[in-house]
Amino acid sequence: MKPIYLLACLAAGPALANCPTAADLDGGVRVTEDDGTINLFTRQADGFVRNDGTATFGYTYRNILAQGTHLIELGDTENGEYIAGTIRTVEFPGGNAALPVPSPNTSVEYETTVDTGTSVYPETQTQVWGAQTTLQIGDCTYDMIPGDLTYVNDSFTVFEGIYYLPEVGLGLLHTYQIEGEAPSRYTASLIEAVAARDPEETAGTCPTAADLTRGVEVLQADGSIDTYRMLDDTTIQLVGDYGDGYGFVQTLVHGALFSGLMDVENGVPVPGTETAVSFEVPLADLPQPEANSTVQIPTTLSIMGDPQPELQTHNWGAPTTYTLGGCDYTALPMKSAFTGDFEPLYETTMYLTELGIGLVLSYRFGDEEPGFYTYTAIRALD
DSSP states (O other), X not given: OOOHHHHHHHTTSOOOOOOOOGXXXXXXXXXXXXXXXXXXXXXXXXXXXXXXXXXXXXXXXEEXXXXXXXXXXXXXXXXXXXXXXXXXXXXXXXXXXGOOOOOXXXXXXXXXXXXXXXXXXXXXXXXXXXXXXXXXXXTEEEEEEEEEEEEXXXXXXXXXXXXXXXXXXXXXXXXXXXXXXXXXXXXXXXXXXXXXXXXXXXXXXXXXXXXXXXXXXXXXXXXXXXXXXXXXXXXXXXXXXXXXXXXXXXEEETTTEEEEEEEEETTEEOTTOOEEEEESSOGGGSOOOOTTEEEEEEEEEEETTXXXXXXXXXEEOOOEEEEETTEEEEEEEEEEEEEESEEEEEEEEEEETTTTEEEEEEEEETTSOOEEOOEEEEXXXX
């Protein structure tokens, strides 16, 4: 957790944008939705793009997209591989590799063939692309072509809304509806480039929990540096440096549960800025992050000496992979809510199990607009 009053100050100005383009698809472009779902897009041969998705509570899937937007293959996955019996392929007339890039103010109809592995059936797909406009994702603004897609077969009709981003070469699903049912909506809240590096180059350079005794630095896109150090068997210290002498120091139980914080100026704690959390049990007895679990932890939150009751709720999803600066880590998606007699705070975090630390991806106060953090590199201190 970033501190409540400190986050309010940070929210006053946007972070420096680090906005990916189509060139970044070779290493991967990661899109995070506002519920914590992560979609990782990587370029394949013949103009195809693979999307490996991880929903907040563990469901994983894969889509193959021609020109980054035409769905030609999909299925559920487990440990990075398709689950038998879930794969569906779509064949377009003229071949999938020949499909066009979406253009503004156009419409097209395709007679496709769908193969589920147990049945093959025809499906009519209609694509209507509107006038080009713009789309804001986090701190990034892109040209965008809105698309309305309809899929009709003998069993059902499906409607989809797509935002196609020409500069990235991706179509992002924002609405999905089976005829007669309520629509599902998806909001992209963060978009990042994932660096591509040779595994031999990163071998031995990616920090582990053992490096926390000396310190592990995580660099953000705006130039901020977060340094994590192990204080004892239960507590990790996080020192944030915004530059110009300003920053903070906070403590995290099991690297994930916020327990204290103070502003720092020129390396000196600032009096009167302390936030402290008191738990009802010893720190060592607090729950550790565990896949597919939910915990509620009553606390007393004291901001600058004013104590008040607080409830921390944490949801950890199924393991996924989080790539940072060429280092692949097993991670648990984490959704947190901090509630009490104050405006609630909601956070999404990636808890890196090999390191034992959580990286906050986004935060939101009540119904306000969310804020985001983009991490670009990680290294162990000498």
